[in-house]
Amino acid sequence: MNGILTGFFGAIVEAWAQLRIGKLRVLLSLVGVAAAVAAMTFVIALGQVSVDAINKVGEKYTGRQGTVTINVSPTGKGLDQALQADDAPEASADESTGSNGAGSSGGSGGSSGGGSSSADGSGASTTTSAATAARISGAMSSFVERYDVKSWATTYTSNVRFSFPDGARSVPTQTVSLSYGLLHHKSISQGRWFTAQDEDDLSPSLVVTQGFLDAMGIQQFTGPITITSFSPVQTSFTIVGVLEAEDLSLIGCSGDPERDAGLPCTQPVTAFALNTPYESWLPKDATRPAPTLEVWAGKSGAKDVASLAKKDLDARFGQGSTRTEDNLQGSSMSSSASTFTQVVTAAGVFVMLLGALSLVNISLVTVRQRIHEIGVRRSFGATSRRIFFSIMLESVVATVVAGVVGIGIAIMGMRFMPLSSFLGIPVETTPPFPWWQPSSALSPPPPWARWRASSRRSWPPASGRSTRSATDAPSGPAP
Structure with missing residues (x-):
């Protein structure tokens, strides 16, 4: 030796x-x-x-790579009469008030969920009855619990009328769950994003854009600010954070181009509200948009999650009720990034x-x-x-x-x-210097690796109201 x-x-x-x-x-x-x-x-x-x-810039608008957006518009097809009466599109009473079903709201919610704080201000998403929205929300919650989903968020957009110094104004407001900021890389310039402690507050928490703060006549955010809303509920909101100012060269000017011709571009006036305290103030019979569910599945699990969501939610609301899309295909930013890498x-x-x-x-x-x-x-x-x-x-x-x-x-x-x-x-932040190592040896298992066993153990759900047989259970690889 x-x-x-x-x-x-x-x-x-x-x-x-x-x-x-x-x-x-x-x-x-x-x-x-x-x-x-x-x-x-x-x-x-x-x-x-x-x-x-x-x-990272693209993920602010569309979510992390491999995010699956799930919208539900109940059709009632393939369900028995009792379930069809519950889960079919809105009853005639809702139709007379102008409700158009959850599908439109899901699409709008998905767009807003994939978008940034620069909501287009085109108005609130098409609303559904409180009962239908609650059933959809409950089904989505059951879905993420049943399959042990770790990275997910819900979102929908509605107009909230706030009191500003120059008068009341309707502001496009995204009602989101706690983890929405993680899926979309929301960067806070002042204050903070929502925390778990905010869910217990009697005053709903808000995270606003720089344009919202400017409209209030406040130059610097030094602490929580209270603002009053008039509709859809009259209460006091607490602003806990301000987003980074948007690059107007990327998103363009907000407002009416003809009406605002010649005026300088201003930051969009939008807000994010935490869903739990906000919805606790809504009347039980208040119409609201059906939520959009966003699930981060990774590049390898997006298709499996989309297939699983369709089978699970269609079994509850009828065939063709669920629409899914991911941000992997048709993304110009992803294509440009891939070309640049090559x-x-x-x-x-x-x-x-x-x-x-x-x-x-x-x-x-x-x-x-x-x-x-x-x-x-x-x-x-x-x-x-x-x-x-x-x-x-x-x-x-x-x-x-x-x-x-x-x-x-x-x-x-x-x-x-x-x-x-x-x-x-x-x-916003300089990414760390890349150290190249074999990804297969060092990368952790994908978050959906355990879904195969979970989906087989728990399908069909014992408490679900599905009329499908055991042969309709998903046979493909679960994420």
């Missing part, structure tokens, strides 16, 4: 001595390798960091090949010196294995040193890179 360690450390010492002797050759090798590694690392790191920044990866590989070519050239130039060194070592009795190991170790030591130097240069370059100016999009 001692002989092996002595030989190993002796070879390292000899390699270091050879590095000190052949300074010119080593310097050329170090410069070539360091330049190639620095260029490749910088290009690929810039691509990955840029894609991460672009995705381009920078190809550029990085090309730069690395150039660096390798320069290293080969340096090795060819110094081959005569290598032959001389080998002859001298052989004349002193060195074995072929010892000579080969020493020369290879010399190259390894030099390459490792050059690689560390190159990566250090790339990291320093990324630290001082003005990403916002370079990308043309707001970068």
Whole structure:
């Protein structure tokens, strides 16, 4: 054992001595390798960091990659008469008041849920009866509980009439669950996002846009602010946070283009309300939009979650009641990010090949010196294995040193890179430097890996009102 360690450390010492002797050759090798590694690392790191920044901007509007949006519009098809009377579209009494079913509200809620704080202000989502909205909300809650969903949120948009200094104004308000901010990367510039403690407050909590705060005539948010609402319920809301100001070059101007022609663009006036305290103030018979359920399933589980949601919710509300969509297909931002990644990866590989070519050239130039060194070592009795190991170790030591130097240069370059100016999009937080490792070995299991066993154990739900047979249970892979 001692002989092996002595030989190993002796070879390292000899390699270091050879590095000190052949300074010119080593310097050329170090410069070539360091330049190639620095260029490749910088290009690929810039691509990955840029894609991460672009995705974060997109996730503010559409949710994290792999988010499935689920809307329910009860049809009553395939249900017995008793269930059809409960879950069919609105009764004639609702129709006479102008209610148009939950499907439109689900779509609007999905759009608003996928959108940012810049609601279009087009008005409230189409409302449904309180009973129908409650049944849909209860079915969605049962769905996430049954399949142990960890990352989900509900949302719907309605108009709330608030009291401003210049008079009352209807403000598009998204009523969201607690985890909505996590799914959409909501960034708070002042105050905070909702917390679990807010659910017990008698005064519903609000997170507003900068435009909302400006409309109140407040320049700086220094603490909770109270504002009164007149409809759909008269109560006092407590503003607990203010969102980052929107980049108007990305979302455009809010309001009527013809009416506001010539006026400067202003920040959108919208708000987010926490659902639990807000809904506790609503009258039991108040009409409201049906909620939209957003489930983060990841890129690999989106299709499975969508299929499972359709089978589960259609069994409760009738065939064709459930509409699902994800943000993986048809996303221009995702497509641009993927193309950008491919381009920078190809550029990085090309730069690395150039660096390798320069290293080969340096090795060819110094081959005569290598032959001389080998002859001298052989004349002193060195074995072929010892000579080969020493020369290879010399190259390894030099390459490792050059690689560390190159990566250090790339990291320093990324630290001082003005990403916002370079990308043309707001970068709120600089993403960390990417360290490439095998994702299959280091990544945790997908959040839907345990759904297969869970779905088979709990399907069909014992308490559900489904009339489907056991053969209608989902047979495909559950997320």
